[in-house]
Structure formats: C-alpha cells, structure tokens
Amino acid sequence: MRNLLTFLFILITSVSFAQIKFEPGYFISNNNSRTECLIKNAATYNNPVSFEYKLNENGDILTGKINDVKEFAVGEGYHYKRFEVNVDKSSNVPGKFSTKKDPEWKKETVFLKLMVQSDVNLYQYENSNNTRYLISTGNHEIAEQLVFKEYITRDTGSSVFVNNLYRRQLFMALKSSNLKQDDFERLKYNKDSLMKLFLKYSNQEGKTFANLDEKQNKSKINLKVNAGVGLSNLNIKDYLGGSFDYKSSGTAIRVGAELEVILPFGQKKWALFIEPNFQSFSDEGTADIKFGPDLVLKTDYKIIQLPAGIRHYFFIDKSK
Incomplete structure (x- = not known):
C-alpha cells in the first residue's frame, strides 16, 4: 500500500508559477519607425489589440496599441501585422449554424498572426469562438479571408451544407506546376492541411518561403x-x-x-x-x-x- 501511494504521488500533475517573460522583438509605428524592444510572451497572444513591451530589461512596462502600431514581432516565429479586414462572424458551432450560405461579414481592424511568408502570405485570425485563415498577395497591404462556412437551409432543417469557396480562392492565388487540381479539391480548412499546401507551393526553384508556424510550435x-x-x-x-x-x-x-x-x-x-x-x-x-x-x-x-x-x-x- 505504501509503495502504491508513493507511485501515485510522483505521478501527479505539477502546478508551477513562472514569471512573465519579455523577449527580444520590435514594432513598427504608423510613421514607419522601427523600435527594438522586449515584448511580453508572444505565445500568450491570439489576435491581440495591444501588447506590452519594455525598451530595456529594467525599463517600465509600456503598451503598444493597434491604432498606433502597424506590426510587431517577437523572436523568430511570432509576427503580427495590422489589417482592416472583413471577418466572417458566422457561428461554426453545431446547432447554431446560419441559414445563409454567404459569409456574414464584419469589418474589423485586427492584428493577424503571420503563418507563412512568401509571395502569397498566410495568416491566422483566432478568437474564443472561431479560427479563420486569410491570405495577402502583391504588396501585402490587403488581406482576404479564405471562406469556409457550414450552414443549414430553412427547407432541410438539420442537413448541413458547406461553402468551400476557400478552395477556389487558393486555386486562383497559388499558381504552381507543383500543384494539381486534386490538391485543392481535397483540401481541408485547417492549419495542417493549409500548411502542407503552402509548403508544396513553395517547393519550386527561386521561391522564397518562411514557415513561421513551424518556429512558433517548436517544443x-x-x-x-x-x-x-x-x-x-x-x-x-x-x-x-x-x-x-x-x-x-x-x-x-x-x-x-x-x-x-x-x-x-x-x-x-x-x-x-x-x-x-x-x-x-x-x-x-x-x-x-x-x-x-x-x-x-x-x-x-x-x-x-x-x-x-x-x-x-x-x-x-x-x-x-
């Protein structure tokens, strides 16, 4: 019995407290000035409207706000860029699906998390209810949401239909001999599937590609x-x-x-x-x-x- 209690004791969940870390990073203000600083743990952010930073290790904690900052980055993997975008606010919770096929857009100013940096960038928007993916091309000043929406119709009631417009959007944006139509027809709307598609797209001569998601999710x-x-x-x-x-x-x-x-x-x-x-x-x-x-x-x-x-x-x- 004593040995059993000892075994159970050492196989418990440990609860620890760690000091919030400020890691090397930078931010770019509206006037395009770049400030090197220390930014609070990037892993704690989803799509923030502000972030905390210090100009040096012993400096005061300051706040960078979305109205004043165009982009900020922490370490090698975390990079956020400000966009004014249309975000689909349709519910993706079963039982709360919309009866509309088209996205229910709401214009917001957000910091998007950069996942892939190339001639076509991939971003992630995440809040407590939804995860959306967006892309930008050209000078990367405009981001467009990739549309995936589950919905029902008034006639069928419980039957769930899917708007898979994101497949066509990516088919038009990612022009590469490495990609076939089948790559898009089978594509799922999740991070792993999208990352695999972008990796295959980038695997061609002369293409520059940075997988920031891989750096963010290292153990x-x-x-x-x-x-x-x-x-x-x-x-x-x-x-x-x-x-x-x-x-x-x-x-x-x-x-x-x-x-x-x-x-x-x-x-x-x-x-x-x-x-x-x-x-x-x-x-x-x-x-x-x-x-x-x-x-x-x-x-x-x-x-x-x-x-x-x-x-x-x-x-x-x-x-x-």
Whole structure:
C-alpha cells in the first residue's frame, strides 16, 4: 500500500508559477519607425489589440496599441501585422449554424498572426469562438479571408451544407506546376492541411518561403541538474521485548536531474517532466541492550527515484 501511494504521488500533475517573460522583438509605428524592444510572451497572444513591451530589461512596462502600431514581432516565429479586414462572424458551432450560405461579414481592424511568408502570405485570425485563415498577395497591404462556412437551409432543417469557396480562392492565388487540381479539391480548412499546401507551393526553384508556424510550435527542452543534502532520521525500536531503542540522524546526499519538455500548444503552458534522482544515507552506531552486550548497527540506504508527470504553468506579472 505504501509503495502504491508513493507511485501515485510522483505521478501527479505539477502546478508551477513562472514569471512573465519579455523577449527580444520590435514594432513598427504608423510613421514607419522601427523600435527594438522586449515584448511580453508572444505565445500568450491570439489576435491581440495591444501588447506590452519594455525598451530595456529594467525599463517600465509600456503598451503598444493597434491604432498606433502597424506590426510587431517577437523572436523568430511570432509576427503580427495590422489589417482592416472583413471577418466572417458566422457561428461554426453545431446547432447554431446560419441559414445563409454567404459569409456574414464584419469589418474589423485586427492584428493577424503571420503563418507563412512568401509571395502569397498566410495568416491566422483566432478568437474564443472561431479560427479563420486569410491570405495577402502583391504588396501585402490587403488581406482576404479564405471562406469556409457550414450552414443549414430553412427547407432541410438539420442537413448541413458547406461553402468551400476557400478552395477556389487558393486555386486562383497559388499558381504552381507543383500543384494539381486534386490538391485543392481535397483540401481541408485547417492549419495542417493549409500548411502542407503552402509548403508544396513553395517547393519550386527561386521561391522564397518562411514557415513561421513551424518556429512558433517548436517544443522546448529544459535540462536541470540537481544536487543537495538533507537531514535523515533513523529510529529502530524493539516493540516486542523492549530491550533496546536506537535513534540516529545524519545527512543524506541527493543527486539527480530534471528533463522538461515544453509542449508546443496551449500557449506553451503545459510540459512533461521526468526527474530521476539518487539518494544515499550511511550511518553506524551502538544500541544499548538491557540484557546483553551492546549491539553495533550499520545503516547503508540507497534509493533511485523516477518521478514523472505533467506540469502546468501559470504566468504571473511581478510588476503588478
């Protein structure tokens, strides 16, 4: 029973608190001036209307607002660009589908997350209800949403129809001998399928291509070596005859390592970890025997532990 409880204890979810990080980046203002700075964790953004930054490590936390900033980028993978776009606000929740085939447009000013940078750029728009994909061509000043919409009709009631206009939009935008009509006819409206299509499109001579989504969704590995000493207590008692009672204390040596893998989803708040460690304790002493010679007791205790589990981080802002 004791071993079972120990096993369950080490296979628990670990909850950790991490300080919000500010990473190297830049932003471009409306007057086209570029400011190098430190920007708050990019992984926490979907499609923000503002972002927090510092001009240096010890500087005050400032706010960049969508009305003042044309684009901003953090590290190698996170790049957001401001557009005024028509976004389809139709519900994609079963049971709440629209009865209209055409998108229900709403014009918004948004920061779009850049996924693919090429002569045809791919962007992602994401909020709590919907994920939409958009493209831009030419000078990339205008973004167009790729239309995918599930809807019902008043006549059929529960039958679901699909507006797959995005396939034709991409067929017209991505002109390449590498792509066949079948590539578009089977194309699904999700990130993986779209990324594969753009990768195939870019795989031609003279084509420049940057896969920012791949950089955004890399797993991160952290390795930490642990070592230390602790206080161990040993208590041996003769419960049957009561002839002796032995107590001892000393230092126990502990060495180990922790391997942590930050998972590339959930805003990188989830991680898997394993923490093998070795502990050792040695002791020698004499027990006073009531009815006989003293008893020499030697203790040599060694154990290998292999804790593993899932860790969830909560980011805290120390400035607040």
